[in-house]
Amino acid sequence: MRLLVIGGVAAGLSAAARARRKDPSLEIVVLEKGAVVSYSACGLPYFIEGRVRQVDELVVYTPEYFRRERNITVRTGSRVAAIAHARREVALECGERVHYDRLVIATGARPCADGIVGVEQPHVFTLQTLEDGERLRRCLEEKRPRRAVVIGAGYIGLEAADALRRRGLAVTVLERGPWVLGRDDAGLTKTVTRLLELHGVELRLNARVSAIEPDRVAEARCDVVVLAAGLRPNAELAAEAGVQAGRTGAIQVDDRMETNLRGVFAAGDCAETCHLVTGRPAYIPLGTTANKMGRVAGANAAGARERFAGVVGTSIVRVFDAGIASTGLSAAEARREGFDPVSARIESAARAGYFGGRPTSVELVADRGTGRLLGGTVAGEQGADGRINVIAAALHARMNLEQFEQLDLAYSPPFAPVWDPLLIAAQQLIRLL
Amino acid sequence: MRLLVIGGVAAGLSAAARARRKDPSLEIVVLEKGAVVSYSACGLPYFIEGRVRQVDELVVYTPEYFRRERNITVRTGSRVAAIAHARREVALECGERVHYDRLVIATGARPCADGIVGVEQPHVFTLQTLEDGERLRRCLEEKRPRRAVVIGAGYIGLEAADALRRRGLAVTVLERGPWVLGRDDAGLTKTVTRLLELHGVELRLNARVSAIEPDRVAEARCDVVVLAAGLRPNAELAAEAGVQAGRTGAIQVDDRMETNLRGVFAAGDCAETCHLVTGRPAYIPLGTTANKMGRVAGANAAGARERFAGVVGTSIVRVFDAGIASTGLSAAEARREGFDPVSARIESAARAGYFGGRPTSVELVADRGTGRLLGGTVAGEQGADGRINVIAAALHARMNLEQFEQLDLAYSPPFAPVWDPLLIAAQQLIRLL
Numbered sequence: 001m002r003l004l005v006i007g008g009v010a011a012g013l014s015a016a017a018r019a020r021r022k023d024p025s026l027e028i029v030v031l032e033k034g035a036v037v038s039y040s041a042c043g044l045p046y047f048i049e050g051r052v053r054q055v056d057e058l059v060v061y062t063p064e065y066f067r068r069e070r071n072i073t074v075r076t077g078s079r080v081a082a083i084a085h086a087r088r089e090v091a092l093e094c095g096e097r098v099h100y101d102r103l104v105i106a107t108g109a110r111p112c113a114d115g116i117v118g119v120e121q122p123h124v125f126t127l128q129t130l131e132d133g134e135r136l137r138r139c140l141e142e143k144r145p146r147r148a149v150v151i152g153a154g155y156i157g158l159e160a161a162d163a164l165r166r167r168g169l170a171v172t173v174l175e176r177g178p179w180v181l182g183r184d185d186a187g188l189t190k191t192v193t194r195l196l197e198l199h200g201v202e203l204r205l206n207a208r209v210s211a212i213e214p215d216r217v218a219e220a221r222c223d224v225v226v227l228a229a230g231l232r233p234n235a236e237l238a239a240e241a242g243v244q245a246g247r248t249g250a251i252q253v254d255d256r257m258e259t260n261l262r263g264v265f266a267a268g269d270c271a272e273t274c275h276l277v278t279g280r281p282a283y284i285p286l287g288t289t290a291n292k293m294g295r296v297a298g299a300n301a302a303g304a305r306e307r308f309a310g311v312v313g314t315s316i317v318r319v320f321d322a323g324i325a326s327t328g329l330s331a332a333e334a335r336r337e338g339f340d341p342v343s344a345r346i347e348s349a350a351r352a353g354y355f356g357g358r359p360t361s362v363e364l365v366a367d368r369g370t371g372r373l374l375g376g377t378v379a380g381e382q383g384a385d386g387r388i389n390v391i392a393a394a395l396h397a398r399m400n401l402e403q404f405e406q407l408d409l410a411y412s413p414p415f416a417p418v419w420d421p422l423l424i425a426a427q428q429l430i431r432l433l
Numbered sequence: 434m435r436l437l438v439i440g441g442v443a444a445g446l447s448a449a450a451r452a453r454r455k456d457p458s459l460e461i462v463v464l465e466k467g468a469v470v471s472y473s474a475c476g477l478p479y480f481i482e483g484r485v486r487q488v489d490e491l492v493v494y495t496p497e498y499f500r501r502e503r504n505i506t507v508r509t510g511s512r513v514a515a516i517a518h519a520r521r522e523v524a525l526e527c528g529e530r531v532h533y534d535r536l537v538i539a540t541g542a543r544p545c546a547d548g549i550v551g552v553e554q555p556h557v558f559t560l561q562t563l564e565d566g567e568r569l570r571r572c573l574e575e576k577r578p579r580r581a582v583v584i585g586a587g588y589i590g591l592e593a594a595d596a597l598r599r600r601g602l603a604v605t606v607l608e609r610g611p612w613v614l615g616r617d618d619a620g621l622t623k624t625v626t627r628l629l630e631l632h633g634v635e636l637r638l639n640a641r642v643s644a645i646e647p648d649r650v651a652e653a654r655c656d657v658v659v660l661a662a663g664l665r666p667n668a669e670l671a672a673e674a675g676v677q678a679g680r681t682g683a684i685q686v687d688d689r690m691e692t693n694l695r696g697v698f699a700a701g702d703c704a705e706t707c708h709l710v711t712g713r714p715a716y717i718p719l720g721t722t723a724n725k726m727g728r729v730a731g732a733n734a735a736g737a738r739e740r741f742a743g744v745v746g747t748s749i750v751r752v753f754d755a756g757i758a759s760t761g762l763s764a765a766e767a768r769r770e771g772f773d774p775v776s777a778r779i780e781s782a783a784r785a786g787y788f789g790g791r792p793t794s795v796e797l798v799a800d801r802g803t804g805r806l807l808g809g810t811v812a813g814e815q816g817a818d819g820r821i822n823v824i825a826a827a828l829h830a831r832m833n834l835e836q837f838e839q840l841d842l843a844y845s846p847p848f849a850p851v852w853d854p855l856l857i858a859a860q861q862l863i864r865l866l
Binding site: 325384420 | 844
């Protein structure tokens, strides 16, 4: 019995490792198209910044580790050209065919070029693989560019802008939409815009880019460009084999991570997941979700029956000194989903003044009729991570505001004020219901 | 219609302020026995440490503020001698009688002397009122004591020990029980013991103190003593008026904060609350809970119908550089409550190594049969507050481990590892179910 996994980063290796734990006798083979596996792409901005010194600090495990410690065969440089599910085999680009009994597709995603002309130029970079990171950092060190344009104000774009600014470059971020971080949220966009401005980064919203010139993008002069206009799921290989994609364009899976083909699972950035607030499939490619999906896909591919319920859309990004965090739906998104949203935004100290408490802003969104909490954002230099996670847990539990308002949160002056900003925001919002 | 509130600190003033918001026409009178109202007793350890320079930095609002901004009469130095509920009046110690239509009892708690002989000596201190804090700091500054004994290893005792140690004193903590922080939790006790040791504070468990001598307590030499052996609810005044106390000794209230006497409410450190994990009344005097109870008591005293569901027993205390946080039940406590507890403790980095991630320990306790999460502890220098709050929210929601394990927590290297320590602990514990 052979489990074949296509893709050796987060989801693929989580699947392989979990399958091994469930079934010590399974043969497990992981095919990775690149030269390294198990790396933290999320760490690339900090390699660009220089905080991570060597790119190999971002590699968690080696193929050798998997062979030795987990009895898992990891083959790098093995790009799959086609999946022939009727014969239960994949064809590698080199011509070799590999049989499988169970298959996990974890082919990930790729930076979206978004129809932009000129992306192949040597001064244009993406931040997906370790090679991408090395190439950009080499350029920064050797060519000493002075002006950068970042295309896209999603989390990778903001992290790249932050990293380049810290290295002293003048940075302009061009975002095609009217908001940042892929969230239709005016308040959050304002917070991020101010924060970028404060640190000398220019953000232009509604800036549609059609071409990258050698010395400019749109009207922004630059000598280096980072393309971070979102991710597109690598779902083509699966589609050609008859694996169905959902409306998001990513691979459709059930809550066992199985596709429409029996014994074929998908996980990670190539697949959809369920958004637990809307109850609908969503495409939110993130490392944490990829790992969780991978675990469940691997367990089930090894014969277990586990499920992955879905996500609530939590994310956090550091923008200079602040954590910018969001989860669930913004008010505008909630309206589009058929809720009757009402929201409140407060600003309050994150902890006692004599412990250097800094302002934290919290916005909560709830449904007017039911009081159900639908989403929230937290922005600030202290504790944005912990506070967004409390909102996320409340979304998982489908809490209403009355329950949320009474949460027994930890208090002590070094950590929080006696009324936590989360509870102040909830009190404020309850008045508007 | 007059609402009378006995007690002008957390619960009493929350009640008064909320009643005013609910009913602009109500006459509201607050009687406070002390000279100041609305102070943060929780800040006293940091005044002792010297971080808070002036004691009045711990005063949030003045009686004048309440009169001017809220139309609430706050009378300081007004100690109530008796409540005559049949006549709807209270008698002050000075002989004056004050009528009420509705009454909120927020008489707080007092340090428990625990039958110890010699607590009246001038080198013995408590840390409850601002005067207590001033008296101790004056002693430290003027007499320059070199050795301190702290009686009690609850949160006030640990905070006092920390503060005195930071001021250079040799500190011994004597705890009568076999554990710290009032939690029957061997793991937590070990963590705190090590932390204290590391910073030169000696902790002696099972150290029953019967008398304080002028130069020693038990065998520990000292020239200053802080008594922090727990709190006792000020429920006597209420009891004499026919207000029922619960088995904990604190005033019994329903979920509207009403006592057995109609129109008489109680809130804060003098009252019980419901422990949402056990479903039973508990006495857990804390500032946050006092404020929440006060709000609900005030709203209902003003004619609203609100409820306070209860607490899950969350607390956090800073011990030197670490946050020591707990919520819900320990395994030993869960067993006593009739659960079949199983627990797992892990240690893991709080964030990426290149962001200075430090070890965080997480213990989770769940019920074997149902998988229901029952409690947890988090200890570490980074994010213990945020992580304990996620566990607390999960306890409010009665989550089981499978739900908890899939929480969509925020990830980005500056804030967390890709597998949050909370989720690693949950994975570990699921294997033991």
